[in-house]
Every structure is written in C-alpha cells, then in structure tokens.
Amino acid sequence: MVGHQVSTAEFSGKRVTVAGLGVSGVSAARALAGLGASVTVVDGGDSEALRERAASLETAGITVRLGDAATLPEGTDLVVTSPGWRPDSPLFAAAAEAGVDVVGDVEIAWRLRGPDAAPWLAITGTNGKTTTVQMLASILKAAGLRTAAVGNIGTPIIDVVLGDEPHDVLAVELSSYQLHWAPSLRAHSAAVLNLAPDHLDWHGSMRAYAADKGRIYEGNTIACVYNVEDPRTERLVEQADVEEGCRAIGFTLGAPGPSMLGVVEGLLVDRAFVENRQQQAQELAEVSDVHPPAPHNIANALAAAALARAFGVDARAVRDGLRAFRPDAHRIAHVADVDGVAYVDDSKATNTHAAQASLAAYESIVWIAGGLAKGATFDDLVASAAKRLRGAVLIGADRALIREALARHAPDVPVVDLDRTDTGAMAEAVREAARLAGPGDTVLMAPACASMDMFTNYNERGEAFAEAVRALTAGRGTDA
Template sequence: MRFKDVHITVAGLGVSGRAAARVLAERGAAVTAVDARTENDGVEGLDELRAVGVTVRLGDGATLPEGTELVVTSPGWKPSTPLLAAAAARGIEIIGEVELAWRLRPAEGAAPWLALTGTNGKTTAVRMLTSILTAAGHDAVAVGNVGEPIVEAVLAGHDVLAVELSSYQLHWSSSLAPHAAAVLNVAPDHLDWHGSLEAYAEAKGKIYGPGTIRVCNADDETAAALAGPDAYGFTLRMPSSGQFGVVEDLLVDRATVADPARSADELAELRDVVPFAPHNVANALAAAALARAFGVPTEAVREGLRAFRPDPHRIAFVADVGGVAYVDDSKATNPHAAAASLAAYEHIVWIAGGLLKGADVDDLVAAAAPRLRGAVLLGADRARIAEALARHAPQVPVIEVAATDTDAMDLVVNQAARLAQPGDTVLLAPSAASMDMFADYKARGNAFAAAVERLAGADPAGGPAGGERPGP
C-alpha cells in the first residue's frame, strides 16, 4: 500500500501509535497524531514525531481532523469513540497498527507471521514459540501485543515473526494472512468493548486468513469452531490423527508427520514445560504446533521449551513459609485464567478480588470448591466473589479485607497464612483486574511478593524451615 501524500490520522500516542506515526511520516504521509492526554499527562516522544513532520494534537481525542483519508487507531480505542465513529460515518477506513504492519511488509522477502490469540495464555505461548524458533536457528522476535512495535519489526529483516494478537487488534484488521495461526481458547472477556461474546469470538477468528495453516485448541468448543474441520488441533488428551497432544509423559505430534494415522513424533517431555500446569502444557502444544507448521524440527521444540523462562506474575513461585507455598499468578485477571491456575494445585488458600468487569464467577467457584482450604478476598468486587463462595462452597472459610491502602496486601497475606496448613498453596489468582487498588497486575503481584517476603522474615524459624505463623 502506498502512503505518500495520504492524509492519515493516528489515534492514540502510546508506544504503538508513536511508532505508526513515525513510520508513516517517513514514508511521505501527511500525519496528524491525536491524543486526549496532554504533555503534562506524560505523553512521550513528541519531539521525535515533530522532527519527522508529524502534526501532534493533544488534549482532544474526539474530533476527526479535516481531510483525513485513513485512520490508524490504537487498539484500546472503542469503535464508539467520537473520532472513530465520525470516520466510520464518513466512510473513512479505520485500521490498527497490526493491519498497518501487514500492509507495510516488503513486496518480496517479507518475514512470515506465526500468529496466535486467545483469552488467556497468549504472552506465554508466543514467548515459548519465539524460544523454539530461536532454538531452530531463526532470527525470530515476539511482537504484536508484546515486545517491540510490530510496524518496526516488519521492516527490521527478521526471519520470522511470532505475533501475539489481542481481540482489539484483530477487530481493526481486515487482510491478515499469517503463515500459521492459533486460537488458544475463548472465554467471556472484554465484553464491554466488543458488546457481546459473539462479537468477541468473531474478532478472534479474524486471525485466520486465506491460506493460513489453522491451529486450534481441540478442547475448547469455540476455538475449534472458529478454526473449522481441517485445522491442526492440540489437546491435553491422547491426540487423534491430525492433532498434537499428550501420551503418558510426552508431548507428541500426530499432525505434521508423514503418516498421522499410524505414527507420531515425540516433541518434549512434560517436565520440559516450566512452570508445569495443565494450561501451560496447552500453551506449549500450541507453540509447538505453530513451529512445526513452519517446518521446525522436533529437537528444536524440546530445546526451545527447556530454554523458555516465563514472564513474571504467571504462576510464579515466591517462597515457602512454614511448609506453605506462596504462588503469584496476578496475571490471572479474569475467571478463565484463574480457573486454569486453580486447577494446578491440590489444596489452596485462594487470594482473589479486584474489578470483575461484569464477569461471572459462579462456575469458577463451583469448579474450584473441592480444592479450597480458604479464601481471602480484597478489592472492589470482593463481595460478589464472597457471595459465589457462599452459594457453591459454604464450607470454605472466607475472610474479606476492606483495606485499600499500601498495607492491604500484608493483611491479605497474613490472613491467608492463618488459613493455610503445611502442604497447601497460597495462590494469588485474582480473577479480576487490578486498577481499583494497583497501577496494574504487575504492581499487584509485586505487592504480594513483598508481603510474602515480610511474612517469611517474621517467621521465628526463618521462613522456609517452618515455625508458627505470625499474627496479623
């Protein structure tokens, strides 16, 4: 697509918006970048944009600039935003940074895309995929909803791109056709943005373009339906012909082998998946399926999984205090993610709460009830989780912490310690967003880890060796 002399409005000056504005201006477009924030709100990189000819308009994210011929929007902007609604009413095309990156690819020699999406597990799976590709000798990078801006990556000369895509990014895409793509799972999330579960799922399905090798979670009904009958499925069960799955303690490929009906290739062992949990095995199988669809050898799958190290706050072990394990899964910001985390442990004191964003937790609580020793609840919507526990797990002791100040997590962790027995896991899997009390899920996870460290330091026996638990 030619951009020279095209009047383009870039909506939003986050990292991806600034990269899009800069790249378009360097290609001769007349770019106006708009953001509702002002310089006092911490918008960065403005001098660099102005230096390449971008017109920057701050403090007004609602008015569509006159003469706009194309809008490139940041993924978080809702279609109902006045600027985007005005563009749509005038028939002006609206795309996102991911769609822009696809159109910016070189006419020849463009790096193939291996893309994935899902309600949960995207970042872990895309980083596993990047580790596998790197183990196979490729110059690979993780981009999209993670890592460097994708508009810069497509021009950098990489061999292959591992692309994590959110439902927002896919909503604003129209012509993507990755070499291979996977849908990890689909559960209710971001419904306030998309309007319905059907619209949310439809956005996820846009990851499959013409000629794309389709990969999907065969254990997820919606994901399997989006991919269709000819997809490579991955499953935590024994795989059928055309699937990736688990046989005893092995991850195997019965899809890309010469004779899927009669043979399978060993890819890795379950112990190669770190941290080990059922949903992480599914992430590993998805990453392996995409890599194998790209022709990566089996030994690179094993080496890549062994080399992979997860990002923080994803079922991360923090400490053992008095024989109780403390695990940080602050990234479990919705019920679907929390369910996967809760399924990984046998006896749990559950720390949950925050902003549920309209999500229902009854199914989550009912499924987790047999594993729960107790629950400690915090945040704005803690009462809704308490009500679900009363309905589905009335035998489980529940403590609500109303405090919202900087000491709140210490209170939460101390109360969890009171409920836990040696051999239990105190699990921070909030099932909710964090912004009611914390800057983001990372700040929440860091507060939990710091509180656990203080608990361990107060343990008379020095923490890991045991001893009586301190009072609140």
C-alpha cells in the first residue's frame, strides 16, 4: 500500500446512531465522531461499567443514552450496529420505518477504505475462523508482507483502517453477524471453512445463517475458497456473484484434484496455483508443520494456504508461516500427561461441530462435556464419536441432553453425571475422568456447549480444567 488515505466525506455532518456500547460500538462511535459525524450511542444496559464507558465517550463530544435501546434518536441519518444485535431489534424496526439504513462496523470500515487501501483476505465459518486467520497472518508475515489479523478476532477493523500503520494486505475474520450488516464488502479472496447449525436464534433459520456466511464471497476478485468435505460451502460459491475470472478453489484432507489444495503422503500440496494444475502439484509443507496436527487444524492450514497462494505467496512462506504459528489457549491444548493419560483442553469447542472435530482427533477418549446447549441436539455428535469413547463425565445446565444421546448411541460407555453447576464442578469432573481413564487414553474437555451457566467465558472454563489437571499431578508421575 502506498501512502494512507481514507474516504471520510461520506460521514462528515451526518447524524449517526451507534447501537451498543461494546468494543466495536465504542470504536465506531469514536471513529465517526472523529470524521465529523454527530454521534449518539444507545444501549439497553445501565451498569457501572457502561456508565464509565459513556463518560469517556461524552468527553469526546459523543452523546450516550443508556437504558433505552428501542427508540431511534430524532434526525438519525444512519444506524451503525454492534454485531450481536438481532435484526428484529425494535431500534432497527424504527429505523426501517424512518427509511434509515442499518449497517455494521465492518461496513463502515469498508466504506472508509481509500483508493490505495490494502486488500482483504476474508475468512468465515462455524468453527476455526480465528485459528485460520492467525495462520494466514503468520504466512503473510513469513512472506515479508505488512499485515494484521483483524475483525472478529478482537482488533476492531475500523481502528486498523484509520490507523497510521501501513499494510500490504489484511487477514480478516468475519462472523455471520458482521457479514449480515456488511452489504458492500468485496474481498480480494475469501473462504468459508465449514457450515453447521449455530446462532439460529439470531438468524432465524439455517438457510438465513448460510446466506449470511455466503455474503463473504460476493464480489471476490481472485479466489473463493471452499471446503470439499462440506458441499454446502461449495454451493455458496456457486450462488455468489463474483468478478470475472475469480476461481473456485477447494481444500480437502484427501488427495486434491485440479484447482484444489490437499494432503498426499503427509504433505500439504497445491494443485490450484501452479502452471499445469492438471498434472502438477506444489509441495507447501509437511503435516507435522501444523500445530497441532489434528485433522480439522490441517483443514484450517489448507484454507489459510489457499488464501495466501491466491495473493501470490510462495510455497516457502507457507511452510515457514505454518511452522511459526501456535494456536491460542484452550484450542486443543495439551495440558499434561498423568500416569500415561493425556489431558487436553478444548474449551473453545462451544458447539457440537467444534466438539466433533476435536473428538475425531483422538482414538480413545474420556470426554468431559456439558454446559449451555443453545438449542443444540447431540445425537449426531455422540453417534460419530461412540467408538472412540471410553467414558464420559457430564457437567452443566444442559448435561441431560448429552446423557440421553449417550444412552441412545453409546449405551455401553460409562457415564458420570455431576449434578452441579458451580465452578468447583470442574475439579470433580477431572478427578472422575482420571478414574475412568487408563494408559493411552485422552481425557478431552470438549464441552460442545457454551460456558456461561458456570463460567464467565470459555477461557475461564479452560483455566479451571488446567488447574484441576495440575492438582492431579501433585505427587504423581507426570510429563507436563
């Protein structure tokens, strides 16, 4: 990227209402006020933390209205929503009645891009988004490119677009919520990693959820990357309106066909971005270069590699970037070995799709599961993992749903049902799992549920698991 210009005229003098006083809402409010907009932030809450945030914004000339999230401020020209606000929120109904557009922070960031802005390589999917975006950023950096992992990953994308640091390309994680509110987004290349039922209470149906995920492909210029093992992702490519010459690129854990990336004899190979893809394949990396080398993580690596290759990155940088990458905490994290049993923390597996991928990575498992099901059912998950299960320990508010699925599909698997939802339940769960496990087994905490019935978030749940495992190791044979 040469220089740094943003397009600001669109917002100067506009009266903008920002919905939500979270991280993205505060970022949008400050950015738009700095561009000359008259900004009002609304939030239905009225806690001490929100009042502190409100006071900080008010010193910057931003109006904040707490305790009323339904009334549209008079004279509003545009509503900018935080990602989690549902489309049927009363504020948006009022905006529709007044003929006022509702967009998200990603849309604002896209509109602010100047003519010389860095291209976006965008990633979405039910699971694996953050890991894949971080892998992609690691590969891009290994290629010597100025980049950042942004979006749903934690760094508000508006801040990056308006920041002083120049970038050659951005690795952008996008949730279905963000895509719903970003109608103008047009990525250089994009990937949908997988699709499984999630957030259906927000979207209303699986069809609507998939459609919002599919928006990431609209207007792509170089490559639409899809998962060969998940035909729904390829259908989203087929339905997308892309630029002339944009290619469909598949990734697979098997041997790749032309215009695909895949795995051959322990190697990640590319048959898409080579001169003769009918007859040639380019070695990119070894499976052992991926950390951890679980099947779903290898799929993540292939998707990241496909996007990097679409941007012209060479094979050596793909290998070096994957070797350098380490996943965030609580994503298939090996905590310790105790008496020949491995203890693995995958607290990030907050839905059945993520848990299924985690369970598929191990041969003999004592499974710790449970929490808030969010409307999920567990029959398919348990049926797919039944042969690998040596035992199960269930915790959390909706554990009965998993217990019933185990009774139907894995009736011979011993189950410990802990009738408690306090935070101390994790220590008991780990002790019970240790009792069920034998040498060569893996005690896997992959809850398939959200954590908020017992913990603040999945991070706290993962820390509780790790702490309980460390308590186990006291006075016993370990390799931590």
